[in-house]
Amino acid sequence: MQWFEMEDRWLAPYAMRGQASRGRVYPESPHPFRTIFQRDRERIIHCTAFRRLMGKTQVLVGKINDHHRTRLTHTLEVVQISRTIARRLRLNEDLTEAIALSHDLGHPPFGHAGETALADLMKEHGGFEHNLFGLRRVDWLEDRYPEFPGLNLSWELREAFVQHCKNQKSPECQPFLQAGGPLLEQQLADTVDSLAYDTHDIDDALGTDLIDFDEIRNVPIWRRGEKIVSDLYTNLNKEDFRKAVIRELIAWQVNDLIAETELRLQRFQVKVLEDVRKCAEPLVQFSPEVAALKIELEGFLRDRVYRHPRVMRMAVKGKRILEELFREFVRVPDLLPTNHLQRWSGAPERVTHQRPQKLIVESLERVICDYLAGMTDRFAKLEYSRLFQADTD
Incomplete structure (x- = not known):
């Protein structure tokens, strides 16, 4: 049986099918047994930006312990939960997984502090937004194939970067927005992203003693999970109890x-893919009760975790590193690695040796921003040491 026959037998009528994809920018021959979205998924897993997620901050900058989340472990949690729900709803699991795997590829080092730093530095030079940088990364900056720049991903996976973007007025967004609303697979990965980080940020905050149980018990959604676990188990130690509540909260939200x-699909009479595109409201949502509880939880996280002095101090350090690196590279462009310097419109002729069809020429500020945004936390600190500390190479 061919893969497209299997899709037709299994997928819901409103799910995205590989055979209905708008294809790739650079045409490629179909694979004999892998769908276009399976190939997308595998290209993401093997790309440089995906590997670098291992060294990028989620919330806690720096090495607090070996257990708190990084961008990579967060991404894998989003993948696992998204794929489970996609299977239950009979959506396209491969597309859902590919979107989940790629959704954080554009995040710079040092978490949201890093994005704030680059957005401020690039305010007069075209701005910075991590979703659009993710699209730029997979379209141009990844270099794995001799035939084309970037990863040559499917239109639908590239669309997901734009649909997830908060500022959709930029020119690169417009072709994707003309298709209508986001696919269910895109909506699912986006919604699960918030489910995962809300829950695991509590877990990490408790596990690293940023907050204690007395504080989190003021949050209704936690009290609900705690009551269920307390009714099921007795005499759990503190760590096992925390883990059990986190599992319960994830299961309940899923x-x-x-x-x-499922209720919204029925209410809006969604029968085919075009109904999804035309729907004026998101279809993948939590119930009003859970949505309200999540808003309270996110307020608690914002006030008690993300603004915790330990987190703020680490964030300020990361922001300062990026700011000083940016200014130094602007002052002395020759400090940039050759493969980045050759993309600068003002670069000397001697460095422009890359294949013409893969060379994109940019302003110096954009080239520097691309270089910094692609760094891991560790590499940014190392580059800072090389430039500003006398005892390093």
Whole structure:
């Protein structure tokens, strides 16, 4: 049986099918047994930007311990939960997984502090937004194939970067927005992203003693999970109790998301893919009860975790590193690695040796921003030491 026959037998009528994809910018021959979205997924896993997620901050900058999340472990949690729900709703699991795998590729080092730093530095030079940088990364900056620049991903996976973007007025967004609303697979990965980080940020905050149980018990959604675990188990130690509550909260949100999405599909009479595109409201959502509880939780995280002095101090350090690196590279462009310097419109002729069809010429500020945004936390610190500390190479 061919893969497209298997899709037709299994997928819901409103799910995205590989054979219905708008294809790739650079045409490629179909693979004999892998769908276009399977190939997307595998290209993401093997790309440089994906590997670098291992060294990029989620919330806690620097090495607090070996257990707190990084961008990579967060991404893998989003993948696992998204794929489970996609299977239950009979959506395209391969597309959902590819979107989840790629959704954080554009994040710079040092978490949201790093994005704030680059957005401020690039305010007069075209701006910076991590989703659009993710699209730029997979379209141009990844270099794995001799035939074309970037990863040559499917139109639908590239669309997901734009649909996830908060500022959709930029020119690169417009072709994707003309298709209508986001696919269900895109909506699912986006919604699960918030489910995962809300829950695991509590886990990490408790596990690293940023907050304690007395504080989190003021949050209704935590109290609900705690009551269920307390009714099921007795005499759990502090760590096992925390883990059990986190599992319960994830399971509850997953079940709620599935149930509410099925209700909304019925309410809006979604029968085919075009109905998804035309729907004026998101279809993949939590119930009003859970959505309200999540808003309270996110307020707690913002006030008590993300603004915790330890987190703020680490964030300020990361922001300062990027700011000083940016200014130094502007002052002395020759400090940039050759493969980045050759993309600068003002670069000397001697460095422009890259294949013409893969060379994009940019302003110096954009080239520097691309270089910094691609760094891991560790590499940014190392580059800072090389430039500003006398005892390093």
